[in-house]
Amino acid sequence: MNNSSNDTPAIDWTRDGDLESYVARALDDKQIPNCLWSDGALSIYGCPSSQEMVANHRQKSSAWMVPDRVIHRVPQALAGTSFVSCTEGEDCHVLDKERVHPFPDVHVHVHREGQPGYAVEFYKQSRLFWGLPPPPLGVPRSGDPFYMLVTDERLSEPAVLSRGRQPAGNHPVKILVPTHYTIGMALLALRDLEESMNRDHWLGVMKQLWFMIIDDENPILDSNSLTGVYHNIMYAFGDWLLSRQPDRVQRGHEYIYRVHHEWKAAGRLPPPDRGAFFWGPGGDVIPLAGDHFVLQ
Numbered sequence: 001m002n003n004s005s006n007d008t009p010a011i012d013w014t015r016d017g018d019l020e021s022y023v024a025r026a027l028d029d030k031q032i033p034n035c036l037w038s039d040g041a042l043s044i045y046g047c048p049s050s051q052e053m054v055a056n057h058r059q060k061s062s063a064w065m066v067p068d069r070v071i072h073r074v075p076q077a078l079a080g081t082s083f084v085s086c087t088e089g090e091d092c093h094v095l096d097k098e099r100v101h102p103f104p105d106v107h108v109h110v111h112r113e114g115q116p117g118y119a120v121e122f123y124k125q126s127r128l129f130w131g132l133p134p135p136p137l138g139v140p141r142s143g144d145p146f147y148m149l150v151t152d153e154r155l156s157e158p159a160v161l162s163r164g165r166q167p168a169g170n171h172p173v174k175i176l177v178p179t180h181y182t183i184g185m186a187l188l189a190l191r192d193l194e195e196s197m198n199r200d201h202w203l204g205v206m207k208q209l210w211f212m213i214i215d216d217e218n219p220i221l222d223s224n225s226l227t228g229v230y231h232n233i234m235y236a237f238g239d240w241l242l243s244r245q246p247d248r249v250q251r252g253h254e255y256i257y258r259v260h261h262e263w264k265a266a267g268r269l270p271p272p273d274r275g276a277f278f279w280g281p282g283g284d285v286i287p288l289a290g291d292h293f294v295l296q
């Protein structure tokens with residue numbers, strides 16, 4: 001991969017979707033299944049974007065899920081493209097050290113409009129949506145219950161605060177069907193409820209998803225989209241995090257912690273992903289790498 005920014009050709013794109021299409025095509029061409037997630041996917045679902053994203057009119061990064069067995073091939077798949085392999089690893093000066101978002105397994109950078117630093121981040125599927133089948137290559141089959149395209153007719157039109165359905169014409173980019181994205185986020189919030197720096201991040205995502213559920217103008221996810229225990233879990237998160245009635249807050253909080261402990265004990269949840277950095281005793285920041293966590 002070319003590490004000299006002076007030699008790096010500019011990607012011909014002006015929209016987030018163009019860059020995402022570029023990434024998806026590079027990975028599809030090398031038979032690496034991939035799926036967009038995180039802020040990009042949420043905005044495409046119709047979730048209101050963060051104030052920072054609105055102010056910048058752009059995302060600062062994009063995040064992708066790739067099956068564990070092929071994620072090591074991602075840097076090679078992007079070699080010779082406009083992406084610059086990051087040589088700084090966990091010391092990367094672009095990725096925010098204070099953030100509570102999980103640290104990517106692999107990341108590269110691209111120079112955007114002359115500004116260095118846009119990060120393209122790749123995560124092993126086992127860290128995110130461990131119970132789902134891997135994404136298909138290219139276009140999902142008709143009626144795929146798990147994956148859909150960012151151009152899908154079921155998505156809402158773009159709005160001031162959300163990207164919504166993406167323009168057709170680019171290489172196909174996949175996202176999860178919103179119900180499975182929501183279940184996946186609920187499982188991450190349950191997994192990392194204790195002993196993880198990611199906890200507050202996932203709880204913030206649960207709030208974002210609830211704002212989408214109660215948005216009557218966005219039919220892609222509503223209160224009937226989830227059934228069974230996940231319906232109960234989603235409502236408990238809503239009571240805990242968003243209700244103004246103290247008894248509902250307490251009831252939701254108790255339900256979520258009960259499910260967390262029961263499912264942990266039953267082996268239904270993996271160990272917590274502790275986050276990029278963990279505040280150890282005495283306020284020292286202990287850098288972490290995946291599961292190689294040592295409490296000092």
Ligand SMILES: [Zn+2]
Pocket residue numbers: 086087088089092093094095107108109
């Ligand atoms: Zn970096």
